[in-house]
Structures are given as C-alpha cells and as structure tokens.
Amino acid sequence: MKLKYILIVACSLFTLTGRADEGMWMLGNLNKQTRKAMKELGLQMPADKLYNPKKPSLKDAVVSFGGFCSGVVVSEDGLVFTNHHCGFSSVQQHSSVEHDYLKNGFVAHSRAEELPNPELYVRFLLRTEDVTKRVLGAVKPSMSEMERSSAVDSMMMVIGGEVSLKDSTLLGVVDAYYGGNEFWLSVYRDFNDVRLVFAPPSSVGKFGWDTDNWIWPRHTGDFCVFRIYADRKNRPADYSPDNVPYHPEYVAPISLDGYKEGSFCMTIGYPGSTERYLSSFGIEEMMNNSNQAQIDIRGVKQAIWKREMDSKDSIRIKYASKYDESSNYWKNSIGVNRAIRKLGILDKKREMEQEIRRWIQQNPEEREKLLQLFTDLELNYKNRREVNRAQAYFIESFLYGPELVQLALKILNFDFEGEQKAVIAGLKDIVEQYSNLDLDIDKEVFTALLKEYRSKVDTTFLPEIYHTIAQKYDGNEKAFVDSLYASSELTTPRGLKRFLERDTTYQIFDDPAISLGIDMLTMLFDMNMQTQAPTTEIIRGERLLNGAIRRMYASRNFYPDANSTMRLSFGTVCGYTPFDGAEYDYYTTTKGVLEKVKAHVGDVDFAVQPELVSLLSSRNFGRYADEKGEMKVCFISNNDITGGNSGSAMFNSKGELLGLAFDGNWEAMSSDILYEPKMQRTIGVDVRYILFMIEKYGKAGNLIKELNIIN
Incomplete structure (x- = not known):
C-alpha cells in the first residue's frame, strides 16, 4: 500500500513540476525540450521513429477514422483497430431485427464476409510543413479584421490546392494554430474502401452505456475492427469487389506485456478541438x-x-x-x-x-x-x-x-x-x-x-x-x-x-x-x-x-490547441484521488464486469449475454492474462486527449500498442479549457482484452494470426 501511494504521489509531483503529461504536441514539430521530457519519462524510441516524412515511422500506423475519430493499423493486410463507438453507425447501418449486429456483434470469418461502408474513409498523414510566412504574407497592416480573414482563408486554400494539382491521390489542408498566429500544411492520402470486420456485442462495446459514460472505474470493451482496401497497385480506390487489402507503410506491433503504475504511455491520434487559450x-x-x-x-x-x-x-x-x-x-x-x-x-x-x-x-x-x-x-x-x-x-x-x-x-x-x-x-x-x-x-x-x-x-x-x-x-x-x-x-x-x-x-x-x-x-x-x-x-x-x-511566458514550452490534426500526448499510467478519502486504481478487470452485471440486474445498460458471463467467469484467459492471472479490461494514464482522440493508439515506450483511448474522466471534464494535472485521465481499453474478445468470444483466430504480437 505504501509503495502504491508513493507512486501516485510521484506521478502527481512530476505533473506539477515537469508537466510533461500536458500538451497535444505536433509530431512534425517536436522541439528539444519536448523530446528531452519524453526521454526522461521513459521513451525508448528516437524522434525520427515517431515521425519521418521520408521513411516509415510510427505516425504511418495512425489514421484519422472518418474524420471524427482515430484508429491504428495493426496488420500487413490493412486491419484497423478503432473504438466501438466510432464504428457504431456502420454497425447500425448493417443491422436489422433479423441480423442485430448491435446486440449480438459481428464477425467476418473470411474477406468475402467483410461489409463495405461507402460513407467511411481513413486518412493517413504523409507530412506537415510550416507555411506561416506565406499565409501571413497576404496580410497587410491596413486591413480590417474581415479583410485579414478573407486574405488568410484564400491563401490557405491556394496552398492546400497545390498539393492535389501535383498528385491527385493527395489532399493538402492548411490549418490555423495558436489562434491564427501560425499556419501549417498537412498532406494526406485518403482511402475510401473501408469494410467492417469485427464488432463485439454492445454489451461489451457499450457496457455501462450512459450510466458509465465519462466515468472511472470503467469496464467497457470499446473497440471495433475494420479493414482498408485499395486497388491492385495499393492506391486509393472507391469500393469495388476487385479491390484488395491495403498494405500499409508501417504496422503497429502489439504488446502483451501490459503496464504498471508509472509506465510510460503515449497517445497518437486526431484530437478535435480545445480552447486552452480562451479568455x-x-x-x-x-x-x-x-x-x-x-x-x-x-x-x-x-x-x-x-x-x-x-x-x-x-x-x-x-x-x-x-x-x-x-x-x-x-x-x-x-x-x-x-x-x-x-x-x-x-x-x-x-x-x-x-x-x-x-x-x-x-x-x-x-x-x-x-x-x-x-x-x-x-x-x-x-x-x-x-x-x-x-x-x-x-x-x-x-x-x-x-x-x-x-x-x-x-x-x-x-x-x-x-x-x-x-x-x-x-x-x-x-x-x-x-x-x-x-x-x-x-x-x-x-x-x-x-x-x-x-x-x-x-x-x-x-x-x-x-x-x-x-x-x-x-x-x-x-x-x-x-x-x-x-x-x-x-x-x-x-x-x-x-x-x-x-x-x-x-x-x-x-x-x-x-x-x-x-x-x-x-x-x-x-x-x-x-x-x-x-x-x-x-x-x-x-x-x-x-x-x-x-510572449509573456516565452520560456514555457507551448503547444497549440487541438484542431483535428495529428497530435501526440505523453505521460504515465497512474491512478488518482478524485476526492478526499477515495483512491482510484489505474486498471480494472473482468471481475468488475461481473460485479456490475450482478449489481444492476434488470438495467439494460449492464445487461450481458449469458455466454459472455460464462466465458468471463471461467477465467480461461490464456496468454492474455496478466501476471496475476487476471484479465485487465481498461486502464488510465495522464495523457492529454479530447474528442476526436477516440480510437487513438496508446503506445508503450517502445512504440508497441497497449490499447485504445476512448474516454476521459468525469472529475476533469473541463480539460478542453484547462488541463488539471491531479485529475485528468485518459481511459483506454486494454489491447489484451480486445484480442481475448476477438479470439475467445468471436472465434476469429484468423484475425489474430494477422497481427504482429510481441510476447
């Protein structure tokens, strides 16, 4: 107990002094101060393995999923892990009373059974570029605010449009940073043929529903699996039966080692928007x-x-x-x-x-x-x-x-x-x-x-x-x-x-x-x-x-507000104290699922299929169990995320996948405005629970064989 208390205090102290866990950092603009803080906290990868516009790097495994969530590529044949709530509308569209995939889940046991979603796309970031001078070059001192805005918008469109003119498979988007004081170009490639491969039943993917939403402790298996398809030359293509699985530049390895209190953890995804500098x-x-x-x-x-x-x-x-x-x-x-x-x-x-x-x-x-x-x-x-x-x-x-x-x-x-x-x-x-x-x-x-x-x-x-x-x-x-x-x-x-x-x-x-x-x-x-x-x-x-x-705090290491562009946040896996007399651990297990099912009999938010209750009660977790033989379901870190980060990959110090971010905690809901180091936590679903549900509940061992699992 003393050791656990010391670790929690250490986590909080690091936050108060180094504040390395606050910030949604641009991967293409990590300064020395940020890289040093990451290394001191435990990162074992060089910066050019995180982001490199010329060679495959970790950022190439992370996607914007549909423009509203994030995801991570986990196989050489284009499998993507994201959150269940991110794939929820796709699952719903394919559901009917006869085929209730929302209630019962969905499993494609072959490529032919994978379901197309014409409205869905995934977006890969290729590179970023600072275009501030060029954008602000269109601004004249005599301009009114409306004239300034018009000039800036026009130049952003011109710079972005130049990318597609050179290569029709690319998309250029210029975004404003720091309230319109800086501008960066992001170059993307979109893939429009994305098919549903696996969805757990909502009793797993939405376990707790509104009752548990934004609440820790959490026991939700919030994950879904899709596959990216391309033409036979591995290029973007609209849906066609002739398309083949996409072969990505980089595949995220998956760790079965898990984490401990104080373990390094970084999250890479596409956070939507924050207002940290708002008056x-x-x-x-x-x-x-x-x-x-x-x-x-x-x-x-x-x-x-x-x-x-x-x-x-x-x-x-x-x-x-x-x-x-x-x-x-x-x-x-x-x-x-x-x-x-x-x-x-x-x-x-x-x-x-x-x-x-x-x-x-x-x-x-x-x-x-x-x-x-x-x-x-x-x-x-x-x-x-x-x-x-x-x-x-x-x-x-x-x-x-x-x-x-x-x-x-x-x-x-x-x-x-x-x-x-x-x-x-x-x-x-x-x-x-x-x-x-x-x-x-x-x-x-x-x-x-x-x-x-x-x-x-x-x-x-x-x-x-x-x-x-x-x-x-x-x-x-x-x-x-x-x-x-x-x-x-x-x-x-x-x-x-x-x-x-x-x-x-x-x-x-x-x-x-x-x-x-x-x-x-x-x-x-x-x-x-x-x-x-x-x-x-x-x-x-x-x-x-x-x-x-x-300008006033020039010595501080500033990061821009989130604006739906790729960002990295980093920190440690650690619990927290929500109020006096309470102490929250940094993980939950299937034991908590069974306890909630029993405590909420008759409540549809916690209703679980009998066969799933039986599976979890058997404790036959195999290689996905932790060192105590338990099955971890969710965990928390002090990574800095917001809406849009749902489905973001949570990596360990070696860039191996630990889980998927899917929520924040109730005590720090004001985090889009002000980061609260003692309180703010990212809730993630443990990748071992994901794999267990795919293999043991979904009987989809074919998908497990595709993954690069590090024992």
Whole structure:
C-alpha cells in the first residue's frame, strides 16, 4: 500500500513540476525540450521513429477514422483497430431485427464476409510543413479584421490546392494554430474502401452505456475492427469487389506485456478541438449558452428517443447511432459545466488574465498595442450575449432537433449539379436518414422542442411559426406539428423522388417543410448578422490574447490547441484521488464486469449475454492474462486527449500498442479549457482484452494470426 501511494504521489509531483503529461504536441514539430521530457519519462524510441516524412515511422500506423475519430493499423493486410463507438453507425447501418449486429456483434470469418461502408474513409498523414510566412504574407497592416480573414482563408486554400494539382491521390489542408498566429500544411492520402470486420456485442462495446459514460472505474470493451482496401497497385480506390487489402507503410506491433503504475504511455491520434487559450469571457459564454443549450434541449429529445428505443427493437436499431452521438456530448456538456464550477476554472483564468494585464501595463510596446484588449473582449462578448444564447438554443431545437426540418434543409441545400460521386453519396445519405426515421417519434420531439425553446428564450427570438401556432392553432403546438407532417411530401422520400423526376404537379418550394426550413435559415442568418460585428472583434481579441500569452511566458514550452490534426500526448499510467478519502486504481478487470452485471440486474445498460458471463467467469484467459492471472479490461494514464482522440493508439515506450483511448474522466471534464494535472485521465481499453474478445468470444483466430504480437 505504501509503495502504491508513493507512486501516485510521484506521478502527481512530476505533473506539477515537469508537466510533461500536458500538451497535444505536433509530431512534425517536436522541439528539444519536448523530446528531452519524453526521454526522461521513459521513451525508448528516437524522434525520427515517431515521425519521418521520408521513411516509415510510427505516425504511418495512425489514421484519422472518418474524420471524427482515430484508429491504428495493426496488420500487413490493412486491419484497423478503432473504438466501438466510432464504428457504431456502420454497425447500425448493417443491422436489422433479423441480423442485430448491435446486440449480438459481428464477425467476418473470411474477406468475402467483410461489409463495405461507402460513407467511411481513413486518412493517413504523409507530412506537415510550416507555411506561416506565406499565409501571413497576404496580410497587410491596413486591413480590417474581415479583410485579414478573407486574405488568410484564400491563401490557405491556394496552398492546400497545390498539393492535389501535383498528385491527385493527395489532399493538402492548411490549418490555423495558436489562434491564427501560425499556419501549417498537412498532406494526406485518403482511402475510401473501408469494410467492417469485427464488432463485439454492445454489451461489451457499450457496457455501462450512459450510466458509465465519462466515468472511472470503467469496464467497457470499446473497440471495433475494420479493414482498408485499395486497388491492385495499393492506391486509393472507391469500393469495388476487385479491390484488395491495403498494405500499409508501417504496422503497429502489439504488446502483451501490459503496464504498471508509472509506465510510460503515449497517445497518437486526431484530437478535435480545445480552447486552452480562451479568455474567461469566452468560457463563461460557452457554459451559459452552447453547453446549457445542449443540456436542456438534448435532454428533452433523448428522453423521448430512449423511451421508444427501450420498448421496441426496430426503433432501438433505427435510433441507436443518433442517440449515441447526441447523448455523448449532452453528458459531456453536463460534466464540463460541473467541472468548471467545481474546479474554479473561471477564477483561475481571471487570475491569469490579471497577470497579463499587469505585464501589458509594465511593457510599453505591449501597452501601446494591447491596452484595451480585455476591455474590448468583455464589451464584445457582452454585446453578443443574448443573441448568441438564443442562437445556441435555436440550433439545438430546430437544426439538430426534428429530422423533418433536417431533411428539408439537406434537400434545400443539395448541390444537384455537383460531381456525380458526391451527388450519389449525398442522395444515399438522405435515403439512409429516411430509413432510420419514425414519424410519430419525430412529431413528438418537434412538439416538445417547440415548447422547450419558447421557455428558454426571449420572445424577440421566436420564429414566425410561433405566431402561426398562436393565430391558426390556438397555441396548440401538437396541432401545428400534426398539420405540418400531414401536408408535407417530405415526410417520406416520395417528395424528393417527385422533385428529381421533375413532377410538374409538385412544386418543392411550396412544400410546408421547405418553407419552414427557409424561415429557419432566414432567422439564423439574421442572428448571425446581429452578432457579426462583435464576433469579428472577438476573433481578433482572442488571437491577440493568444499571442500575448506566448510572449509573456516565452520560456514555457507551448503547444497549440487541438484542431483535428495529428497530435501526440505523453505521460504515465497512474491512478488518482478524485476526492478526499477515495483512491482510484489505474486498471480494472473482468471481475468488475461481473460485479456490475450482478449489481444492476434488470438495467439494460449492464445487461450481458449469458455466454459472455460464462466465458468471463471461467477465467480461461490464456496468454492474455496478466501476471496475476487476471484479465485487465481498461486502464488510465495522464495523457492529454479530447474528442476526436477516440480510437487513438496508446503506445508503450517502445512504440508497441497497449490499447485504445476512448474516454476521459468525469472529475476533469473541463480539460478542453484547462488541463488539471491531479485529475485528468485518459481511459483506454486494454489491447489484451480486445484480442481475448476477438479470439475467445468471436472465434476469429484468423484475425489474430494477422497481427504482429510481441510476447
């Protein structure tokens, strides 16, 4: 016990002094300070084995999965490990009441059984390049903020476009870093033929569901397996039965050695976005507006969905993916607001801003440029506060709410004259949404959200439909919704079909759902215009603040906010103390799965198939057991991650795969704004549990044989 306590304290002390665990570092821009910190912490690989644009390196095994998650290549034939929740929509699309892959899982025992996913792609990073001078070369001192933004955007597009002109298989993307003070080009290659190979049942991949989401201790086997296909020359190709498995530049080796308290651990993936440099005014706005809108509106919508999903399997399958996506960020918003208050994040930010104010006052050069920085930021956030709040509720209530409105807007904005491939993919997406739509549920959601929106905003921000409801339907929202759905042709694909076939008896712009969609877009445009001036000044102020922070603390080792580009974070495997009197260990085992099943009898979030209970109870773990004969399920490290990192590879000091990152912990939900070294933890699923489930539960030994397993 004493040794364990010493290790936890040591982990915390290292965080407070070296802070090597904080940061989402660019692999192509690792400075000496960062490389030294990694080596001191235990890394046994040279930097050019992590990232090398000219030779195969570890970064070549890491992919952006669909643009919303991460993944890792683990076989010479293109197998990719990612999270179950990242592959959830693909599993759902292939599921039916007869073939319920969500409930029972899916196993392809041969290549012929692997299932295509036309909407899915994986993206490999080839190289990065600093293009700051070239981008900012287009900026003139006399430009306004809007002119500056336009010039920067144009140059970013030009630089990115040059990559594809030289090689049509490549994609160039220029991203802004440090609030728009730096710009880097990333060169990618995308593969569009990605097939589902293995998915555990949701009782494994989603074990704990909403109850355990963002919570440690965790016992979720959050993994899924896909395969990348290419043409016979190993080049990107759209789906074809003639395609063959892709042979990658680099394959991640897999370790069965596991980890101990204090073991080095690094995570490589594609984190979405963080706001570590955001002002206290911006954080306050985020809490009260966008976060609170998600909490209030999604809570209403999801309660209706969940009730119907629990009552009928066909509805569960239709709504599983969209419920999962919606509820994930709903609970995230609850946790973020809670953590901001509990950890005093706003007070910490304001204290730092007071230091910057004093520094500005004490430095003539800075005082001349930034004397009004915080005054202007405060004023501009105040000037857009009410409209911004209403806009957040408006978007959640109507643009992300009733699916009839979503479909009307998709059709309204559809580019029917676009490239054939894009048109076909877009139409398939619309048809897919129709196939997963239940009109009675959607009507109930629409009615409930009309009431909820009105209760949350000032009457100034009510769209025209509320006047119609009051005048024509005596204030009865349900009557309005029933009438809308009864009179619109867009409640089924029939209206779209009539429009595409140029049916002269159907004018799509006269359809009430389209008319409603146009009204919604018009109001959203009006809201944007009302906030345009303060928003432009806020962008400028936040960029200037970002630059000032880096100048004031010039001796510190800064990293840029996450922006969906490849990043590395590193630290150690270690537990933590969430509150006084409690101590969390750094791993969980299958014993905890069985305990939760027994403790939550009748709770669908913890329901597990009898055959899985029997398998885990047998303790026949084979070579996947740890040194005590236990099967570890999940583990935690103090790596720095955020949304988009789901599915990210978690490597040991030798670059061998330990597991997949899939979540953060409830006590540090404010981590996108401020890293909390004592609290923040990355939750990963142990690769040995993944392999055990594939081999012993899925009986897919053929997949195990493909892997480079290091004993």
